[in-house]
Structure formats: structure tokens, C-alpha cells
Amino acid sequence: MDHDGPDFVWEQVAADLRADIESGALAPGVRLPSESALASIYGVARGTIGRALLKLKEDGLVVTRFGRGTFVART
Amino acid sequence: MDHDGPDFVWEQVAADLRADIESGALAPGVRLPSESALASIYGVARGTIGRALLKLKEDGLVVTRFGRGTFVART
Amino acid sequence: MDHDGPDFVWEQVAADLRADIESGALAPGVRLPSESALASIYGVARGTIGRALLKLKEDGLVVTRFGRGTFVART
Amino acid sequence: MDHDGPDFVWEQVAADLRADIESGALAPGVRLPSESALASIYGVARGTIGRALLKLKEDGLVVTRFGRGTFVART
DNA sequence: GTGGTCTAGACCACT
DNA sequence: GTGGTCTAGACCACC
16 A cells, blocks of 8 residues: 555544544533543554644634633634 | 430431441442531531531441542441 | 743742832732732642742742731731 | 641652662662562552652752663762 | 643532 | 631643
């Protein structure tokens, strides 16, 4: 198999979470699992999850409340 | 109406909670409402709740875990 | 662009209260709002307020009387 | 009966670790277990361990290297 | 994978 | 009704 360019793990995680949000499986206002939990679920390192969530934050799909968790954006 | 002796509010609260525990309305292992919440529910001061719970602790009906809450004893 | 170092929430709260004290908006001997009230005002957790007040105590700007409240120091 | 003052959990943890250091069970330069591990060992919350270690740092018994761990001081 | 900071809410000692 | 201490668990910066 081949691919046209860089194919980072965090991008795959971000795409997967984005699909869950856009499909409504993760509804607005819902809290995502913790970064540690997501790391276990996806079988990747915690920093990888952080990078994926950063992308979703930049895209306005999730918001993070310090010390509380990361939530699906309400807009 | 009359009564035969001292009739403290905390005793009434303790008796009420004891009834809930013995009837099973408050099952073993269940966490009681916080002292603040109980104070609102019974319409009494917080210290009164504390005195009532102290009695239940002495009687072994509840146990308190510091910083967590007060729970119905599992005996 | 750069900055002078970490910029913690409790430091911002401490700086804000310090400014109110030094400007005289909070006069010597005056009682500060309770930690719970300050937590609501600043929109932070009570522990964060406690951390900020601890700094002001170390700096001698406020004194705390157990069970009474926190007061602006008189010197 | 009397006692010499408040007897907080973090003080007990600090005293226990101090004893291990002074007895040589924890030798200079050795890395202590992580705060999470100590929390499990002592059966307390991580914040309580942090409070105990803060005291030991103030007393110069341990030093902490950010992101590496906490070590028994060499002097 | 560590320590640092923060949230939220509990009980407790004291006034 | 105050501040003090503690629990549990979150995200973050750094190594």
C-alpha cells in the first residue's frame, strides 16, 4: 500500500474524533474521555492525543476547560 | 403537646436518618448527602447535622471517609 | 515576543488583590470577602484563592484570623 | 491526654519519608517513587504527597528536577 | 512519565 | 459561616 504524503498518527486520531463529533456520536457539551483514557483507547502515547486535540481546538470543534476536561463545542 | 425530657433537634435528625438506614431506603455503601445538603433538607444548621452524624458514627451505622463523604456502614 | 515567566492563575489573583490593597480600595483592618465569595468573583476554585491569600500572608499584606476571616494588615 | 498540636496527614507522610532519609534507607541521590506511586503506597491523594514533599524541599532534604522526579539531597 | 497547577466538592476545627 | 485540610481526577510543561 502507498500514500501521497505524511500520515501522522495524531492526524488519524483527530480525523476519527472529528467523525464522531460530526456524526453526533459525541454530542455538543459532552465531555471527551481524559487524555489518558483516549491514549489507552487508541493505543497511542498521551502526547499524540494532545496533538490531535490541539488540532480539534484550532478547528473550534472542542474546547478545553483547564482542570476539568475537554468538551465538544456547542456551536 | 408535651414530652418527657430534652428533645434536641439533632436527635430527631439522627432518628430520622437511622430509620432511613434500617428501612433500607439508605442502603449499605450508599453515600449520604453532604452535611451542607442535609442542613438544607432538614432546615437546620450545619453543626446540628454534624452532631446527628456523630451519633450515628458512634452507633456504627455510618462511617465517614475524610474528604469523601459519609457512607452507610456495610456491616 | 517574550514574557517573564509562568503566569499562574493564583498569581494573577494575588496581584489583583495586592493592587486593591496598595491603592487603598481595601483599607487596613477591612475584612476581605470570604474565600468562597472570592472564588465566585474571580471565577476560580476556592483552593486557588487560598493559594493567592497564602502569598499575601507571606508578604505581610493580610492576616487571617481562624474562623473569622482574612483582614488587610494594619502596618 | 494531650498532644503537641495538629496532626495532619501530610505531616505524617513527611515525617515518615524524613525518617527513611535520615536512616539511610533512602540514600543521597536516590530517586523517590513518583508522587502517584507514593500516593498509592500511603493510601492518600497525590496532592497530600505533594504537600509533604514541599516540606522536605523547604528543609533541604530532597530536590526536585522538573519532569524527572524527586531525589534525596546529596548534602 | 514526571511534577505542577487547577477544578469541584467533601469534612473538620474554630469563632 | 469562616478558613484549613483532604480526595479525586483533570490538563499542562518538561524531560
